[in-house]
Amino acid sequence: MPARAIINLQALRYNYRRAAELSPMARVMPVIKARAYGHGMTEVAYALDQAEQFAVATLDEALLLRANGLSKKILVLQGVNSKEQLLRAVQEEISLVVHQQHQVALLESVELPGRVNIWIKLDTGMHRLGFKVSDFDAIYQRCNKTSNKLNLHVLSHFANADDPDDPLTNQQLDRFLQATRDCKVEKSIANSAAICGPLDCQLDWVRPGIMLYGVHPMMAGTASELSLKPVMTLYSHLIAIHHRKRGDRIGYGGDWTCTEDMPVGIISIGYGDGYPRHAPSGTPVLIKGKRVSLVGRVSMDMICVDLRSCPDAKVGDEATLWGEGLPVEDIARAASTIAYELLCRLTGRVKFIYT
Numbered sequence: 631m632p633a634r635a636i637i638n639l640q641a642l643r644y645n646y647r648r649a650a651e652l653s654p655m656a657r658v659m660p661v662i663k664a665r666a667y668g669h670g671m672t673e674v675a676y677a678l679d680q681a682e683q684f685a686v687a688t689l690d691e692a693l694l695l696r697a698n699g700l701s702k703k704i705l706v707l708q709g710v711n712s713k714e715q716l717l718r719a720v721q722e723e724i725s726l727v728v729h730q731q732h733q734v735a736l737l738e739s740v741e742l743p744g745r746v747n748i749w750i751k752l753d754t755g756m757h758r759l760g761f762k763v764s765d766f767d768a769i770y771q772r773c774n775k776t777s778n779k780l781n782l783h784v785l786s787h788f789a790n791a792d793d794p795d796d797p798l799t800n801q802q803l804d805r806f807l808q809a810t811r812d813c814k815v816e817k818s819i820a821n822s823a824a825i826c827g828p829l830d831c832q833l834d835w836v837r838p839g840i841m842l843y844g845v846h847p848m849m850a851g852t853a854s855e856l857s858l859k860p861v862m863t864l865y866s867h868l869i870a871i872h873h874r875k876r877g878d879r880i881g882y883g884g885d886w887t888c889t890e891d892m893p894v895g896i897i898s899i900g901y902g903d904g905y906p907r908h909a910p911s912g913t914p915v916l917i918k919g920k921r922v923s924l925v926g927r928v929s930m931d932m933i934c935v936d937l938r939s940c941p942d943a944k945v946g947d948e949a950t951l952w953g954e955g956l957p958v959e960d961i962a963r964a965a966s967t968i969a970y971e972l973l974c975r976l977t978g979r980v981k982f983i984y985t
């Protein structure tokens with residue numbers, strides 16, 4: 631039996647309601663890029679039936695949602711880079727971010743078959759995508775003057791909203807509001823961390839991603855403080871138990887040595903499924919409600935666990951790698967990464983089950 635990711639769509643809808651409650655003045659645009667952070671883009675889009683609009687990273691992701699019958703608004707956060715892509719997006723009524731001159735030039739040079747929603751992206755301090763705030767008026771005027779019918783909006787993105795002590799977040803908000811002060815279009819800047827943070831930056835639309843999947847967006851913290859519910863629980867099971875002797879070395883490289891005679895369990899999951907290869911000995915795994923520790927290196931298909939704290943474990947028992955009862959944040963911290971990466975990296979070998 632392969633590893634299974636159980637996706638709890640009720641928990642997803644609960645987290646969506648939390649985002650909406652925290653942003654009573656705004657509309658909620660769920661971010662479902664990267665297969666909805668690994669949860670399944672189409673399933674998540676259909677489960678969030680209250681949302682009017684979704685955000686994805688690329689045109690291909692938006693086209694996949696259209697191919698699966700989704701007729702709601704979809705915003706492509708990276709926008710498009712060719713005439714063909716632009717025409718395709720407009721035909722499919724897909725909204726686009728415009729973040730560089732080349733994309734404005736495309737809007738000026740192509741005769742579009744219909745109206746299109748355009749979101750002008752400003753760089754307020756993230757220094758990744760977007761126009762300088764000082765260029766906003768000029769870009770806005772240029773977009774307004776094209777012969778195409780563009781519904782203009784404006785957005786920006788926070789770099790460090792997960793750190794409530796970083797003054798950059800407030801500065802970014804100030805720059806954004808200042809630059810767009812005289813412009814009566816819909817505005818958006820808040821990601822999950824900003825929605826959960828101390829600043830009032832709801833504006834017209836908020837764009838939660840990670841919090842919808844039940845992960846606490848702030849640097850230190852777990853979802854329960856915010857009462858978010860984990861959406862994905864990753865399970866596999868014990869396929870063998872061995873009684874090892876003191877001094878036995880476990881797995882590739884023999885990195886971990888038994889300090890006494892002890893039971894070691896083998897669980898059918900590895901980096902071939904998306905379990906992080908860099909998870910060190912000591913990373914927790916849940917068996918029969920008890921935390922046991924990973925020992926030795928993560929292999930492609932298997933991990934080994936110290937069963938001293940769970941002596942009644944049997945072959946066939948279920949093991950939780952993360953999710954309900956074992957926050958994915960804990961595994962991310964142990965493996966020196968972030969929950970975003972763990973969630974979106976499960977491979978096709980894992981069976982997804984929606985409840």
Ligand SMILES: *Cc1c(COP(=O)(O)O)cnc(C)c1O
Pocket residue numbers: 661663707787820821822823837838839840841847
């Ligand atoms: C990914 C993304 C989001 C969502 O961020 P979270 O931290 O997951 O809430 C919002 N806006 C933009 C532009 C993004 O790229």
